[in-house]
Amino acid sequence: MIPSLLPEQALSELGRTEGGPDTLALLVRDQQMRRLLLLRAVLDAVEEADAEICPPVLRQRFRSDWALLEEADRAGEAEEPPAEGKGVRHSPARTQILYPLVGPWARGCLRALSTKTIPRTARQRRARSLRRELCYFSALAAAAAVRAGVPFSARLSAQDGMLVLPSLGALGAIGDGDVEVVARDGRMTLRRRGEADVVVDVAEREAPTASGAGLGPAPGAGFATWSAATAWKPVQLLPGLLPESVPVPLDDLDPHRTVDGGSRHQALSGPATLDEAARERWLTSWTGVRSILRLGGEHRVAEVATLLRCLVPLAAPAGHAAPDGGTGSCSGTRREAFGAVLSSTPPTPATFAATLVHEMQHAKLAALSDVVVLHREGPQERYFAPWRPDPRPYDGLLQGVYSHVALADFYQRCALVAAARPGQREAAWREHARYRAQTRMTLPVLAASESLTETGRSLVNQLLRECDRMGEAPPPAGVRIDAEERVRDAHARWVRCNAPTE
DSSP states (O other), X not given: OOOTTSOHHHHHHHHTXXXXXXXXXXXXXXXXXXXXXXXXXXXXXXXXXXXXXXXXXXXXXXXXXXXXXXXXHHHTTTTSOOOTTOOXXXXXXXXXXXXTTHHHHHHHHHHHTOOSOOOHHHHHHHHHHHHHHHHHHHHHHHHHHHHHTOOEEEEEEOBTTEEEETTTEEEESOTTOEEEEEEETTEEEEEOTTXXXXXXXXXXXXXXXXXXXXXXXXXXXXXEEEOSSTTEEEOXXXXXXXXXXXXXXXXXXXXXXXXXXXXGGTTOOOBOOOXXXXXXXXXXXXXXXXXHHHHTOHHHHHHHHHHOOXXXXXXOOOOOOOTTOOOSOOEEOOTTSTTEEEEEOOSSHHHHHHHHHHHHHHHHHHHHHHHSOOBOOOSOOOBOOTTOSSOBOHHHHHHHHHHHHHHHHHHHHHHHSTTOOHHHHXXXXXXXXXXXXXXXXXXXXHHTOTTBOHHHHHHHHHHHHHHHHHTTSOOOHHHHHHHHHHHHHHHHHHHHHHSOOO
């Protein structure tokens, strides 16, 4: 039996790399509750921290910021009560603390607050790190209050020459001094000694369309900011993917958008800061995404609309080697930033759509792995993945296979729809054949593991059935044979490079 925490219907949908409304809502609610528990853990850790790492004045400042955050949260309680069984409500302040990039901040804050025995010099570095993290929390509480319409006045500290109000915008080129922020009636006034005030208007409204025409205010649409002062840079909002969807921030400002590293992210470039031309390119690609996603099935549109809550632009990569020779773009997700996708500038809506399909699978599988245990394999990097030159751990292989099954399905559906033009159809068949050939080689390896839990085995078996189902509508024979030969060649190269030496 599948554990009652995860209904069999949900596991069946996820095994097909899909997810109906209830299944996606289950994953989202679980991630939201984990975020709230994480924030509570930060509160407890601050209260219990060694005074050398968290001095009393810093602790008191955190308490004041937490009180402002609670006031902002209470202010939204009557605005949108939760529907029966729907879990976490979405008051303006609650939306702010569930912002994907708050997750990396909370994790970093807990690391800085760790009570493990460390050398004195390391404690001093940790104390400096904690001061930076708690300055971010002050700005986070202020942004939540702005969203909730709670009037306040606070002194916030700039970091690295910029004061960032998470998800709203940033005041730049100001050094590392303090900024007085006064918010009231939909307007922020930012004051620095010896400088002219910067006035920022804040409104709940829709994002602009690609042509620049704005739409009127809409409940729950998102918070846009604008100012006549060039020092203020707003977070750009991309229009909601569906009419009922909220806009998606394109966040090139948040200090916690940077990837911490690790084997999954070794091919990612650093974060980018966008100029107007780059922002327009993002908007153009985003505008065309929905129609292309729809070619691969309405469920692809729905999962992006439900799960995507933030886009982080990355710099164009210098190029990285891959078994299939791919270079020039990169994308990724961060487990601690559920709802965020990191990506270099998408050159076309078609590549953007495929990127979103790919990354949504990583988000879903990571969230599922938080709900249930799928396997008990260790971290040893010893498995072949046709899309990587290096050996992969079992969990990394599972993540890759899961996203590649979804891409094989996506491209097959694109190839089969009547609306596809001949050139599009041929390209879709090539992509489908490549991804299916890769998963057909790797899925049996996953299935052979004795460390799969009952739930994990059910998931992998469903992926196998999905891969077999796609064989009922095969690509042209030449395309299929070419894809299979490429996978075999990649495996032969991998064996030569990774064979144990005497």
